[in-house]
Amino acid sequence: MKARVTVFPRPEVLDPQGKAVREALLRLGHAEVADLRAGKCFDLELATEDHELARRELAEMCERLLANPLVERYEIQLG
Amino acid sequence: MKARVTVFPRPEVLDPQGKAVREALLRLGHAEVADLRAGKCFDLELATEDHELARRELAEMCERLLANPLVERYEIQLG
Numbered sequence: 001m002k003a004r005v006t007v008f009p010r011p012e013v014l015d016p017q018g019k020a021v022r023e024a025l026l027r028l029g030h031a032e033v034a035d036l037r038a039g040k041c042f043d044l045e046l047a048t049e050d051h052e053l054a055r056r057e058l059a060e061m062c063e064r065l066l067a068n069p070l071v072e073r074y075e076i077q078l079g
Numbered sequence: 080m081k082a083r084v085t086v087f088p089r090p091e092v093l094d095p096q097g098k099a100v101r102e103a104l105l106r107l108g109h110a111e112v113a114d115l116r117a118g119k120c121f122d123l124e125l126a127t128e129d130h131e132l133a134r135r136e137l138a139e140m141c142e143r144l145l146a147n148p149l150v151e152r153y154e155i156q157l158g
Contacts, residue, residue: 006085006120021121025140032136035124041085042100045114057111061104 001046001054006075007067008039042066051078080125080133085154086146087118121145130157 009015018038025033046054055076062074088094097117104112125133134155141153 008120008122018121021144024144028140028143030136030140032126032133033123033140034126037122039120039122041087041118041120042097043087043116043118044112047111047113054111057109061107061109061112064107065100065103 001049001051002079003044003046003054003058004077004079005042005044005058005062005066006039006077007041007062007072008037008074010071010073013071039072054078080128080130081158082123082125082133082137083156083158084121084123084137084141084145085118085156086120086141086151087116087153089150089152092150118151133157 009018015037018036021038022033022036025036044058046057048054048057055078058076062076063069067074088097094116097115100117101112101115104115123137125136127133127136134157137155141155142148146153
């Protein structure tokens with residue numbers, strides 16, 4: 001089963017990387033970029049077809065390694 | 080309008096970051112992770128409601144700054 005995990009800084013947390021990218025885009029003339037947050041993502045191939053198990057395992061991976069729940073939120077998509 | 084850009088190394092390109100994350104997950108006991116690719120993503124707020132314009136602008140941002148088309152592929156989602 002394929003899965004995608006997306007990790008972003010929480011809305012209340014500063015995002016200096018996103019700020020820098022937005023400023024670079026503005027300098028390139030993309031004035032329509034009102035806001036930008038930068039995150040990371042992971043595309044996984046899981047050796048299971050059990051959606052409930054996959055979701056549980058992915059949440060554990062996020063809590064332990066892929067994200068820092070104190071300052072980041074994560075999304076799990078199964079596909 | 081909200082948009083999400085996702086950038087991953089092309090399938091034929093090595094992904095040492097993804098390999099390191101997968102190996103760390105295996106060490107944590109997540110033996111079901113058969114493959115993992117690591118990428119970056121950007122959530123944008125655009126000051127336009129014109130989907131066609133937004134898609135064109137985002138493609139240009141990807142080609143010029145957000146991705147390296149030689150070794151990375153990108154996806155644009157409008158939401």
